[in-house]
Amino acid sequence: MASHHTVRGYPGFLSFTLLCLFMLYAPLIIVMVYSFNDSNSISHWQGFTWRWYEDVFFGLEAAKFKIAARNSLVIASIAAIASTLIATCAAVALIRGGHFRAKTASFTLINLPLMVPEIVIAVASLIFFSAIGFKTGYATILLAHIVFCIPFAYLPIAARLQGIEDIYEKAAMDLYASRWRAFKLVLLPLMMPGMMAGFLLAFIISLDDFIITNFVKGAGIETLPTAIFGAVKQGIKPNIMAISTLMLLVSVLLVTLSHFVGRIGNKQK
């Protein structure tokens, strides 16, 4: 049978797969289920309720979470837009710029933040901001987010651009389009699915970031992850599970959206 020759035929394949899936998703499922638990305890099931969701939106800490959520969304939006624009420029320069010296170096520099431990970037950013006398706060969070989102936005954009032959721009120029119009009317629309995917990925990464944000945020400003962490320090209440479930939902929606955007793009190509 063919399956003996594929990885599916290996002994223990099924049980190992199930174990991995369990380790990955069991914690998430527990959080989701217990966010509907009608009890102050986080481990003892006492029946179904919406009250922790009510608590998130209307409870004592609601105002704090609302501000944090707004900060997170605004920062993620701006950071995703800015990093997508920068990543697009970088992708066009690296992939359409022909051969130039330091091309490999540039490519590595763009992608290096993916490999550097986040804590190192966090500490370095904090030291850098204080060294140049930049007061930590909203602006420092935004700057840091734009910077670390660039490689995440770059990857899908570059992958897309690599798949677009330069013959389309040539055809546009052959049909009297200037370089700029060939870019705007032909290359940019063809790159759009990659840019959307890059934007969504950057948005999620920014929305989700804790370590760097926590270092550079300064006093008095919270994003959703730092606010949640702050609340958890005073003991985990079920409302944290409700917030976590909501964030999970937003992430899943965005990932699904980016998947469909990618599919549309592939059909077109």
Add this chain to the structure above:
Amino acid sequence: MHNSNSHDDIAIAICDVVKNYDHFCAIKNISLEIKDSEFFTLLGPSGCGKTTLLKMIAGFEQISTGEILLYGKQIANLPPNRRPVNTVFQNYALFPHLTVRQNIKFGLQMLGKNDSECNRRAAEMLELVQLNSFAERYPLQLSGGQQQRVALARALAPAPQVLLLDEPLSALDLKLRQSMRTELKQIQQDTGITFIFVTHDQEEALVMSDRIVVMSEGQVQQVGSASEIYEAPSNKFVANFIGETNFLSVDVKSAIGDYAQCRIADGTSLQCSFNKVHTGDTGVISIRPERISFCSAQQGDLRGQVSQRIYLGTDVQIVVKLPGDELIKVRMQNSNLVAIPNIGDVLGLKLEAGAAHLLEH
């Protein structure tokens, strides 16, 4: 070099053009004149420089030295978007995010034509390539042949002074390719636009072209009409590349009028046509297989023994061995009216007048 009254009938003049890359020379000094309203074909094997030459006319490759004149105007230094020539690309390069109609309108819009003008012209082009009912489709929803027509319509829409076609039929299957040949030729005649067509397919070149340039290794081998190139090839490369032929080594004895007297290895004398001749030299003659017929061993220009018989459907190919061991291919129509020789027969070979052609080198 070019007097002003020749500008109207010479569409493209390529003067001493050279293209050097870092490590090799793609075009070694080419000069060509392509006439107005002509279907002109650049023919040669891959790597002969034909596509490079086309790209230099389009503006996608820079020339190293020389000049390219479009109706007398120097265009070699203009970017592609400032040259009034359009290209049909090998894989069409249709914009996948635009509909057929938007693709066709693209060039007109870039030229700043107003909306009604663009729409009128696009409708005209859709009519020309018979794709009216496909105007709102996207390129990927079309078949290869239809995409090919859209590419043609898009390139013709801005009414270019010269249309460049880079092996546009090579991605199509045989039947479609054959019907597109006639269609392309028809469109060229109807529009009166100068076509410069690149191909490695000699049959395609012979069928469509007014004139052909045969290229090899970055050089022009011969320029002429299809029949000139086929009937009177100037050298061994051309004779071999276009169609099938037989080569025989000869001594050139004398040249009187249109014919040269040549002697082959076994001492037989043959009358040969020529483009250029040096008497006293050794040379090579080319004889097309279909211009030889059989007769009795006592008659004929050559004599030999049949060594092979190959069935080709419409034709039969017979290989005859001459006394000097040279092999001669003879092609005859597969017919019941004429006896087809058997292997081992000793027969005479009769050459049509002018069938033996003395090559230049």
